[in-house]
């Protein structure tokens with residue numbers, strides 16, 4: 103085995119051995135119990151979890167930690183505390199498990215595609231640093247340290263872009279859109295290889311396109327949005343091939359382009375890309391896949407597939423097959439904010455994902471003509487703990503009342519406009535239904 107592949111396989115082992123930390127807290131039976139706190143800095147997004155491991159020897163570093171800690175990700179930093187650490191020499195590693203799969207993802211040549219850092223600013227170059235490079239001494243009175251992810255804090259432009267991006271999206275702040283767009287573009291001029299900013303640029307364009315009514319976008323704008331979104335997601339996928347969310351949105355934009363061009367071969371390629379994305383992260387991409395076809399004619403084969411994908415998404419999220427006849431939940435299944443299952447719930451990224459999912463699903467069932475199931479499906483949204491704060495609560499309640507009348511409305515609607523004459527996917531809240539923050543925060 104070459105030195106390169108050795109170091110890379112070490113890196114991969116490190117990943118597997120040290121990172122399934124969730125809940126796994128090991129404490130040594132040390133007589134002297136020092137406390138070590140670490141501030142993990144340079145966190146750019148709030149998705150997934152921050153995982154850190156404490157290692158006590160060169161032999162175990164960075165594969166087998168003596169203690170591991172985790173936290174949900176917060177920007178720009180989180181602090182983790184290790185208790186009962188016996189005084190001595192240690193090294194620490196931390197990374198941002200952005201997709202919540204419990205491991206450090208790697209791309210081409212085994213290079214990590216998730217932000218990673220080590221104590222004492224030691225760097226991973228062709229594999230992890232040595233224990234000696236990252237080592238520090240823990241005295242009996244304990245110690246605080248800082249780990250910068252990727253050994254590089256975000257630039258001012260990146261911080262500004264991230265802040266403006268989320269403020270616009272969560273605030274449903276259409277007026278702030280141009281400034282958010284400019285900030286992300288500015289960050290990319292400086293850091294063109296940043297997958298997050300590339301993806302955010304794609305999302306800004308797809309938001310502008312999807313809610314064209316709210317943005318008063320012209321057909322020319324929409325064409326340009328689609329081209330830019332496709333290019334941005336393409337770059338993001340190249341830079342972070344394991345990010346199934348980027349791949350799912352790339353498939354969406356590729357599919358839209360193929361539809362615009364009436365290109366059947368391109369459409370099949372887009373569907374193949376989507377199938378790959380679904381395989382990588384079903385909880386997220388079954389929705390992405392079905393959503394795009396929920397505007398198709400109710401009697402088309404595409405619509406039937408989209409319906410199936412929504413049911414499958416519900417099954418994988420519920421952890422068991424959900425009755426097709428009585429799809430109402432008595433109470434919500436167990437929630438989580440880590441791992442792939444997190445895409446089933448509300449989070450800081452999608453504060454009303456749960457409600458939005460059921461609003462769309464109800465709409466799809468109405469368009470199919472299945473009124474009873476639609477009403478039960480809509481009603482599931484009420485199980486959310488934050489249903490009362492959801493900006494589209496009244497829309498959903500009216501949908502339950504108007505379900506019969508809406509069959510014809512949804513079957514005949516085309517394009518997007520103000521008001522409620524359209525299914526969610528064609529409405530001016532097709533993104534905001536899930537991503538807009540609570541009413542009090544956004545009005």
Ligand code: HEC
Nearest residue numbers: 149305308309312444445449451452455458459532533536
């Ligand atoms: C059914 C609800 C739903 C709809 C509709 C929806 N999303 Fe999302 N979105 C989610 C969920 C769930 C996630 C993943 C959250 C996670 O990673 O934990 C997500 C992830 C994202 C992210 C990830 C950002 C990051 O860096 O972590 C962005 C940006 C985004 N969506 C934008 C949009 C836009 C723009 C639209 C409209 C075209 C849209 N979404 C439609 C639920 C939704």
